[in-house]
Amino acid sequence: MNLNAPRILVLNAGYEPLGLTTIRRGVLLVQSETADTVIPSPLYLRTPSRRVPVPSVIRLRRMVRRPLGRLSLNRRNVLRRDNHTCQYCGQRGRPLTIDHVLPKSRGGKDTWENLVAACYACNTKKGDRTPQEAGMRLLRKPGPPGYLAWITFELQEVPDEWLPFLPTAGVTRVYAD
Structure with a gap:
């Protein structure tokens, strides 16, 4: 297509x-x-x-x-859902990664509710912690797109x-x- x-x-x-x-x-x-x-x-x-x-x-x-409609859960669609914006600091235009809100090492799954777009700086700062433990807040609660x-x-x-x-x-x- x-x-x-x-x-x-x-x-x-x-x-x-x-x-x-x-x-x-x-x-x-x-x-x-x-x-x-x-x-x-x-x-x-x-x-x-x-x-x-x-x-x-x-x-x-x-x-x-x-x-x-079912939208595939993949990097591209998570970035689109989050409008190519870091969900921690709100910056656009920076290279983004995908962050697990609840880290995989703690049982976090690859789901719409657990994945967000994050800039490298915020992803590094958060590390292997939850946002609360890292003293960070999400701009909005992640979930499946409409x-x-x-x-x-x-x-x-x-x-x-x-x-x-x-x-x-x-x-x-x-x-x-």
């Missing part, structure tokens, strides 16, 4: 976000009257005989069950025209470094 290729936001019949699809599949869904274009994009597909408009947001005509994260994490930027369809509590804009 080319992560830089434009994607189309797919909405359920009730305007609930379901996921992303490729331009080809999105155009086919609209052409087969399985979906309607909600917001067009400035792009066109060219065929030998015509130009086909490419949608930015489509809505399925029939209600489907929303798939439960259900929309699995939709938007693969994008470099969430297009502005999608924002009305995404819950404001979870995502406003997502950037990848």
Whole structure:
């Protein structure tokens, strides 16, 4: 999958976000009257005989069950969840590591609730201790990303025209470094 290729936001019949699809599949869904274009994009597909408009947001005509998205627990996704920010000092732009809040040597597991982004200085300062023992505080309690994260994490930027369809509590804009 080319992560830089434009994607189309797919909405359920009730305007609930379901996921992303490729331009080809999105155009086919609209052409087969399985979906309607909600917001067009400035792009066109060219065929030998015509130009086909490419949608930015489509809505399925029939209600489907929303798939439960599961985001892989890996370094990249932990950094994205934490907005590439050290969860101890709040610094951005520094090289980051992944820290176990409860160290592995004390039984800490590789879970969304136990992993945070940390700069090298904070990770070294914390060492093999809990944040409380090291006199450090987390900026926010770690946990699994919201259900929309699995939709938007693969994008470099969430297009502005999608924002009305995404819950404001979870995502406003997502950037990848």
